[in-house]
Amino acid sequence: MLASLVLHLLGLVLLPFLLPGVINRVKAWWGGRRGAPLLQPFWDTRRLLGKQPVYSDVTTAVFRLAPLVVVATAVVASLLAPLVPGAGIFPFANDFVAFAYVVGLGRMFLMLAALDTGSPFEGMGTAREATFAVFAEPALFLVLGTLALGSGHGNFAELMLPHGWQAFLVSPLCATALFLLLLIESARLPVDDPTTHLELTMIHEVMILDHSGVDLAMMQYAAGLKLTLYAGMLAALVNPFPAHDQPLLSALVSLALMFVTAVAIGFVESLVARLRMRLIPQFAFVIAALGVVALLLASTQPELG
């Protein structure tokens, strides 16, 4: 318990910088470059914290409030989401619903801050983010609801525990769905390109065009944290060692799996072209289809039926 708590809190502070660093290093490696230091995102953040912020004269208090809400919701969400199977930090019944809605609050303020600038580009990014969220959020509920049904548990950490013979089918399907969701939610290829040079083609990056200094640092940290907590969820689902048996081993395996996830994202980003905007909802439908298949399997479990 203590080990997983320490890991969790350390993960909250370190991994949002480290995982994007790993992804960038993998992409550099695929591109034949040496790449930036692994902790480059951390140095970027430190530099941003020392900078004088610039605010658009169009913006209101919403713009200044948004980074605070975005970081606060990301932190609270990451305390709700598990990194290891079977041991959450603050587990309670249906905490995954609270998780999804806390993330939703952060998303709403991220979008409102973008609209607050009155910039047509940021409006475009906001519309995209809002539209894709409409498809991604139900998919998340489908996956988590299926896991809850399959595992027979009602809280986030315990529904990651393997359970029953269908686990061999349900878990891989849900893990695939979660990985695809991660690509949407943390704005990676093939959904969004974090390194594109053109505002017209961005989603997440275009929404934070006008943020600067400490506000931009907060937005980027929150984005890293969101990536971390999705990678953590995925790790908890795939991790075969329940935390209450071997806490240290379980924690280390989860950590390793999160790095594997980051490497996998790096592979995807290097090898896959981005989708056209119109195809992204179909991408979310694929997740939903995986979820429905998993749900059918889970709901025919003999011990429940």
Next chain:
Amino acid sequence: MPLLHVATLSLLLGALLCIAVPGNSKRAAIGIASQVIATFLVLAAVGPVLGHQPAIVAELTWSYPVDLILLRIDGLGALFLAFSMPLTLLGAVYAHGYLRPYFQSDRNIGVHYALLNFVSLSYLIIYSVENAMGFLLGWEIAALAAWLLVIWDYRNQKVRFAGFNYLVSTHLGVLFLITAFLVLFSQTHSFDFSQFAVALHSPGMTRNVTFLLLVASFGLKSAFFPAHTWLPRAHAAAPAHVSALMSGVIHKAGLYGLLRFTLLMGAPDEWMGWFLIAFALLSAVTGVVYTTVQRDLKRLLGYSSTENVGIACLGFGLGYLGLTWHNPVLVVLGFAGGLLHILHHAIFKCLLFYAAGAVYSATHSVDIERLGGLARRMPQTAVAFLLGGVAIAALPPLNGFVSEFLLYSALFDDSVVGGQNRGLLVLAATVLAFVGAVSAFSMTRAFGLTFLGTSRDPTIHGAQDPGPAMRSALYILSALLFVFGLVPQVGLTLVAVPAGQFIALTHRGLDVAQVLAVPLGLLLPIVGVSVAVLLLVGALAAVRKWASPAPALTHRTWGCGYTEPVPRAQYTGASFSGHLASYYKTLLPMKVTQRLPTGLFPAEAHLRMHAVDAVEDRMFEVLDTGEATLALLAEKTPQSPRIAFAVGLLVLVATIALVLASTGGRL
């Protein structure tokens, strides 16, 4: 009971006086004063009932054919009275500010206030009578008063049409209600609800038919899909406080009717639960999808009523399943969640309509495509609308999240037996998540485009926050969002007695207090989550202030290299929802008129997009061409024996079905 008599008298006397006395200020004052008296008396009377005291019972003797009307205010009626009366009073206060410009004119404001009193009076009747005749009377008073309130601006033909549309629709609903009552009358030879209860207790055809008729009628009243078409028109046409009251309070009577007859019916059949869930989700989904494309703020809010009654009804469907499966936890989660959602919706919907009304009084427009940047000129209204938007999208830390969390808890309840059942409920939860996500989309769009950015129409200027009467309504309702969101004990205390009534339908010997503790146990952790978010935001704000290296600079918005941005280039409502709407073309038909620029030297070009209501559009289409089709049929029928035979057969089958239905299959 004497308190309620005095309350009724106060409302009637107030209505009379505020028409009779001269001077609009005095009329408004009398109207509000009589509402204050009535509200306090009613709250004093129903408060004890919600505190586990026995129901208030009385008898009214009337002339033939009614003879005797039983009045009975139990927990359910008390709950509805406890939120309807104060919110109507708040509406009357808001009206004092909203109708201010008319006070100097020679128009009699008293009539408006008298009608508001009649609306309150209709609650007193509907939520207390135990007799079909009395119920219909209250129903009709509410319908007529609401109609007359809607056509406040009756000189405008569009407003008159919206009012007429409402009047016809609501009476279609009454038709179903009367049919249901007559079916029950034919069984019991009585209009008393207690006799109806006896007839409804036995499962069979009569009960099924009556149930469907009642759902149709109450669904029409509460604007469920596909009977919602009157609602966006009426809400867009009516004054803001009337829209707020209709959406948040008056039409909750439909859901009350459903619950009242559930109590009369006792344990329902399982199919009724699934039917209600499907019906509810259909409304929730269509209602919320419609909100994404509206350019009229009040129309948008109107559609979101269809969504929210659907969400509340989902809870009742789950409660039905709990009753049939003898699962008291599911019963309490479903009914308490649904009732809480009704209460919460009344609060945030009124708040949103009041904020939209403030925008209208300041700018004379509620068109999202023309507005923009109002947050800097109307900061208090903007905060109120934002809070309402966060609450209606069911996001923490406000009250919408609390009631939806209870519904999710019911949907993911692990005490439900059967993998298929649980699988279906998980699917329902997915649909609810979709509704929540689309609602967040709509509210981001509505708030972001109306209050943020810059104004899209240079002719709109000089907007400012409304006067104290309207502001007070915004303050009170905003505060309530936090109270019900962060102290769930308040809401749960209010719904405890009515929820207990539903548990008692199937579980007589059960310790109700123990079951009622379940929702609180589920809600306390999420209050912790909400508080954590709020505290963290505060802490981060303090850290940012302390750590800021230098005072911030101000510059114009980064235009990606373009240095002369014009407000018209901002994203519009239509462009915001264009991509999403393209996935729901059947539901969201777009009327597009366009002349696109062509050639090297394009001439004037334009593009107009208008979202129409698919149901209404098709209905009018059928009405339009239907007459011709019927005429053709009537022409052909005499020559074609086959058609005549078919029609005759249909009539015969319908008649037999009705006869069978009315005898409950016992010939």
